[in-house]
Amino acid sequence: MVSSFFKVQSKFKVDYAAANVKKWRSSRTGLQLTLIDQESPIVEGYFAVATEILNDSGCPHTLEHLIFMGSKKYPYKGLLDVLGNLAFSSTNAWTATDQTVYTLTTAGWDGFKMLLPVYLDHLVNPTLTDEACYTEVYHVDGEAKDKGVVYSEMQGIENQSWFISNLANKRILYKNSGYRSETGGLTKNLRTLTNKSIKEYHRDNYRPENLCIVVTGTIDEQEFLNIMTQFDSELPDLPQIPNKRPFLDTEKDLPLSKRSITSVEFPDKDESSSELLMTYIGPSGKDTVVNQAVDILGSYLTSSSVSLFNKHFIEIDHPLATSAEYYTEDYINTEINIGLSSVPTEEIDALPEKVLNLMKENCCPENFDLVRVRDLLEQAKWRFIFDTEKSSESFSTIAIYEFLYGDSDGSSLEDWMKDLREFDILEKWDTHQWLEVFEKYFIQNHPSIIIAKPSASLYKKLKIENKKLIDDRKAELGEKGLKDLESKLKKALERNDKHIPDEILDAFGQPDPSKINFVKSHSIAVGLNKDVTNDLESDSTKKVLKDTPADFPLYLHIEDVSSNFITIDMLFSSFEVDERLINYFGVFKTLLELPVVNEDGSLTPYDEVIKQLKRDTISSEITNSYKSNFDELVNLKMTVKYENYAKAIEWFHKLMFKTKFTKERVKVIVEKLVNSLPEHKRSGTTMLNSLCVKHNLTSRSLDKATDELIQEEFYKSLLEKINNDEFESIENDLELFRSQLFTLSNTRVVIVGDVSKMAQPVSLWESFISTQSKTNSVVELPQSYDVLSEEGLKKSLSCYIITTPGSESSYLDLFTTIPVEYLSDDAFKILLASEYLQCVEGPFWKGIRGTGLAYGANLYKSVELGQLYFSVYRGADVEKCFDVANEIVTGYANGTNKIDNKMIQGAISSIVNSITNSQSNAFDAASKKFFDNVLVKRGPDYNTKLMSSLSKITADDLVEMYNKYFVKLFDPMTSSCFVSCNPTKSNSIVSHFINLGYNVIVEHANVEDASEDDDSEEEGSDDSDDDDSDDE
Template identity: 35%
Template sequence: MSTAPQVYGNFDLIQNFKLDFADVVVSKYRSRVTGLSIVHIDYEAPIVNGYFVVPTEIFNDSGCPHTLEHLVFMGSEKYPYKGIIDHLANRGFSNGTNAWTDTDHTAYTVSTAGEQGFLQLLPIYVDHILYPTITKAGFVHHIDGKGHDSGVVYSEMQGRENTSGDLMALRMQRLLDPPSSAYRSETGGLMEALRRLTVEQIREYHKSYYVPHNLSLIVTGKLSSGTASLLSVVQEQVEPSLIAHGHNRGPKPSGWKRPFVETPSAIRPPIAASIKEIVEFPEQDESVGELIISFLGPAPNEFLERKARIFSLSDILLYSSTYLTSSAAAPLNKEYVEIESPLCTYIYFSEETRATRVSMPIYVGSVPTENLDTFDQKLKASFQRIVKEGIDMERIAMVINRDERQLRSKLESAKGDTFSGTVITDHLYGAEDGSELGASMAEFDTYAAVKKWSSKQWTDLLQKYFIDPPSVVVIGRPSAALADKLEKDEKKRLAAQVKKLGPEGIKATEKELEEAKAEHDKPIPTEILTQFRIPSVKSISWIPVQSVQQKGKGRSAAPALSSSDLGKIIASDGDELPFFVQYDHVESDFVSIHAFFSLEKLPQRLRKHISTYLSAFFALPVKRQSGERLSHEEVINRLDDETVSYEIGLGVGNSFAEMLHITIKVETVAYETAIAWLKDLLYGSEFDKERLAVTIAKIQQSLPEMKRDGSTVLSSLWADLMFSEKSTSRAGGILPQVDFVPKLAKELQESPEKVIADLEEIRKHVTDPSGMRFSVTGNILKLDHPRSTWTKYFQAIPVLPLSPVQFSSQVLGPIGVNPVKKAVVMSLPTIESSYVTHTSKGIKGFDHPKYPAFRVALEVLNATESYLWRYIRGSGLAYGAYVILDVESGLLSFSLYRSSNSMGAFKEACTVIKGLTDGTVTLDDTTLDAAKSSIVYGVTKTVSTAGRAADVSFTNQALKGVPQNYQMELLEKFQAVTKEDVLSVFRTYFLPLFEAKTSVAVVVTAPSKADEIDAGLVGYGFEVERRTLDIDPHEMEGSDESDSGSESDESGLH
């Protein structure tokens, strides 16, 4: 690691240290002239990440911080062109910039493959953050030609504002903090306030908070000349501009108050008395609700105020909560979740860093409505009982040891980027001289300290923070009446708005919108783009992977093992195995066992059982090969004690969803332990009626909460339309499970032997030797017996021919095979926007010769600030719009996420594609170059850690049937793609995606929008089927769908 200079130009080194437990060096600098802070977390990695953080405090619900976040990307003083920052980022081996707005800060991010693009982009990005144009034309809420409200921020908040999570969180903020506090605010902006927000308000807000002494540039990753590379760029290209703007008043200008820390928000008095309030949220199924129970904790930096300890009490509380809820064997889960009539489906302890004292919310999901009012009292009684009985010291030792293993595993994959959040928090609340930064990262010192704690110290902690003090409880109660009211109120509001505007007013708003679009659609001069040099792919260092694949004894002529170190070790370790194993070696402290099983031969009647089989897999009694019988609690406790992680699911990422996939990750010394567990879990688990009843009850009770999410419902509805009953992944979707799970629960009570026999039959098909593939990834050269260990546990597997991998194209239904004219519109009363997927035929096959051109074409359309972004997101028609190619199924899809006007968005997408093919929309060379460059980042990211590189090696060779380094080979092919290649793909494949005669459409939308969307699709030539997802609570005790989390997944997009 390079030595950090003490002084570099205007910048003074204020902190510099190496982590004791990782090869990571942290350096913090501050400009004595402008006050700008720089933190570099230095470690070896192919990806460089930037987090540019501004503490943002707002005392109302106007949405100023959030709206400003979006406006920053509309151009800057030096680069006054909308989206130019993303055009340049795409040229610099990035996939564009990003941002998020939290309660207390806004963070602007970018990641690049290698440093060259990053350092070129940095001064341009800072110019956008500190000196954005903030024009009226770029303002993001508007009224469209139909009199409807729209805009990017508006679309986002429309998709969130009346969800249970947002409604409850906002009420909790109001109850926890006094009227003088900014922590009470909805920083995203409430829709009513967004409709009134002005660009002048945003300019004033920017002037107050977006100043150098309030900005920290946090950079993680390797720079060729160390931190000096970063300092050089900032000193020479950023500081002069800041000084020229008069920002040269030092780190603490006169009158400056540090947000949250030195303002009224810092006043967070203790909760005087317990408060309980009910918040209704729209939901037709009124069977289950939610809770947030909040307590106030210690100061955010109490670990430094108390010199005897270098760990935060809040960290300890999280260990304590992990002890209470981390698995099915944890005390609270045993009492509330792992029972035949669950009182909830999860209890999650969280922590929110705040000034003065942290907030400690407990989130409780899928609580039967009859238990909502008394749940918090019952939980407090449970805490009291645990304190009285004392802590299980063996269990808490296991929890701490496992947490320590998982952190080491995370450090190996994310390295120094693991601490990006810690550094952000330090900028917000830490000592200004950086003196608390090192202690905040001393994770392993915390582990060492708490391992010495007594049972009384743990129970004293629970008593102090969760039993003695009052709490604030927000109950989220589902309301069918509110769902109906919101629909009627929105229709009424829009009608009043249209009436108030009148025909002339609507024309005026439409004209204003078109003029604004014209202003910021002005082309970026080509010379500005081409001045930004595209880096060299040769500058990226790839992680080496040694690979040996053996398909199984007798299946083919045994290939000669390579002369690599790995080949020699495998060859010298026993005989060839009778089943498929691939070994992929990388430098690591861990090893992962992956097992893939074909579900092709599974009978149709058993496919809907898959959710139950997966959910129960790690939570059943097991008879081990040694003859020992373990209860389900003993299984869970031992797995937690002996592994880093374990999981089961369908497929890998979004691919191979017709295969069952099990992963067990352990420290290298526990290799045999992982294989033994895999064998015993597969063959030795006992389908116990009581345990199955608990599993099915949890699934059933989670369904009502799940069905509230538009993305989850859309995914299942789309799968129902496109795939046949031969598809196991389709059968596990929310819509089939809503009908099936209650029936299964009833059958288990009436004929348990029938359900158990069905699960045994699933086991028989899962363990069919012809469909087994095993993978070993990690530090295989450190293993004593990488091959022969398998013989010890799987010696009974017979030699059978290996079945080909089943692809999703083999389970398409009639509509999936021939997508023509069909459209389904489903009304979902819990959402206010629309989620849409249009699908047509694409290309099929992982090595299809047209794939390189297809991939570049997709990037041309999807890239940040490229065509779909500008025409749809930039026009405020949807929060997300993208085209996806699935080469496994051979399907091409266009999707809209949180759309305020889905038919308008579809129309714009049609315009783009038709325009690109007929020449009325230009595809220029700079766009093509940027697309190819952006792909480099995507490829590098997939193999950016040792674990990822090893996994890709297996997936390529064993599942996709392509060479080990196929991604790297494709990079050369991407560079060879021409403009005509891309246009040819658009003409042949993308045009049919926007024509009814060659595509199908699936829409999940708010009831108030369904009629309009139906009519719009009919107008395009689709034959529309209408559906409504309404679940009668009297017909089903535990209903529908699942909160997929996709809303939060995308919430960081700017």
């Protein structure tokens, strides 16, 4: 038996959550282990490497990708992911400035322990072949275009405003350390990065003492230690002379000695809206009390409509920004960031001084609001406790930071995780103590100020440079050189994709899905709720029914779980609102930010309402959808501590019936909506989603009404009315919207919480009901399928392309029709057929992502809308993505490609993992049960039905689905196509889809782009903005 060198460094129980923590360190190798034992059906692993680099080569990021391409023991690309698919697991990774973290998420311990040693071998003994580097990092294809998975990823973000601002910031703040580097790799450097450099980086950084294995969930501790002891025995001893710890042993960067102001440009044709970023080097990360204080002050400045910045720069006539944000980077010294978005370009240069002066003016006892700061502190504490009850993510974040920056004896872990002493200390702070921190880190501290302005000339310059790069490359390589590159790529792909022998996969076996312990809840129906049959033997049901008044006229659904918190979702059908009013929803959903009318007719100002609401709740918001489903529902929801249940009910009544739409508030709200539009138009994904909604849905749709880009003209018309003193008609419309939406017959209340802790689970709602007209029925649920436009229903021949100058990557969605059925045999088969194609190391992964055509390609089905859709994310070449996906699907449909039974099992496991992940805590599991049992009527035991049905599906069934539905995605007669792309790519995309047989219509993010012939010469297409007849 192998001797263990792991010594316990820390062991404790968390005071505020049901979690036990233990940390070990190997005395021989320095390898660290942290176990966070918290009950969950999901076991998660975070394998962290401290990564410091002093250049922008991208070695940390490229290595993150190449780790998955095989190890010395298992030299097969994708083996880790194929095994993961079979073991109810998913793998992922991220690269940040100071860390690379590899993740393993598994439904249950059995699958996790099977994969753990294989994954760890990939980390310390990767193959790092030249062929893998060529395809995964960077190559030039046979058309002289830049490709590569990493390259595509970085190309998609490199010219965005936030990336350019952050990079400029790094250069100013950090002169000595790796914090100044772009660890993702700049595209110009990725073109020249060699595999040799990546290997050297791995050799120097992926050392045992620079690696920490963090595991969360319910596991067998002894089995875990046995696996890690075996792994540790194969690692080298610690060196005689200790290696330097990244960042800790590097020369530290001190706060700036004077203020720095830098202007940068980002490419965009719309120059109306700019961005401001202010960054400070803050306190030591080890000083948790001061860091918590800085966090609260950051919220004091920027969080919600009552924050200092919002009240002075945003919630005003002619706003100077549409949003303010505060966030930190948790380095050795905390990096403090404050951002203001969508600033009118003509105001941007003067804004930094206004911001600094405002902070200075409020850093004094007479202007400092201690009550609000203490409210923010209390909210932060309870939000943190709620988060730790739902997930172990907060704990894993602390564990990774402790590995990076904590004391080497492991003592920091308990100091930073065991209790909430920081909150206890800060609760006692007086104004003077808070102002000391405010003064030190926000007033006397010197910021780096980045002013980011859009530049049409830079956009044109980059366009010319990119074209010249391709043209010069073609001229230099010639036809033979390009063919050689095509051949080189083909050979590299063949080498990478060599077959994994079945005997290797068979040796691992497969975990038993019956051992996965899904989180359970107990359903109780009250009042008008006839959707659930109550278990009359249950104590909680008895308690609830005993507390229910006779003839209770409200639909109430309770999911009983063990928790210290309660979530309440109030659901309303938007179909009860007149169609002509539905566009007001973007304004109406600011109910939580309006003044309240008191009993005596006086108004409680909106800022005081917000303060009181935040004091009584953990969170509150109004959205459309229930957990991202049923988008035609309006959802007013709150999370509260169980002792604030009665207050939550009072707040629902106030917000629904006592708020007032004043001219001043509505004007500010609408101006923010209008001013945010240029920023939205810079996002390729936002523009694609808007394009799909615009043409697929009617004007009856709430989803369409919430799309700010589609509603641009409507919002501008509201502003015009307000400025022309015609607000009364707007107010009347909003009040009519309210009266039609908020009726008892249109209300469904969904409560998730611990019935045993509710003194009056039902009768407390009597005060809410008393002012409303009684009812004995509820309206039908709104179905998304009913708001499909003619275009959305027929899905034939149309291809809509929108040019988006602010985005370098391309994005594509293809739609075809499937049955609106949740429990049919085809519904289960479509789900599995989709997962077979898109799972990690599946056909789409290898054919599209693996060849560098796009960062991702996926299939989704929406039974609600009766559609199957294929999506390309961050495409480098969406034309080829379409062709390759078409070839793959057609191949399976006609038998050219053979279905692999092991891949079927892997796809089933992937679905099981996804289900378990989505229901990993009591609140998510309860919400999913309500969705399954009530909203879509597929029963509370849907998970069981699903797994039983999936196990019976054969290869022939998948072939049937590919022929019946999937080939239709790539047939212009049975599909519709939507693309968002940079204008420089539109010509080739337009030509491609015309040649396929689509009727192509080109639209533009900026209307003036339509007249610029240099960007859009769409031959054979209708270049007009041909909108739906239903649009306004």
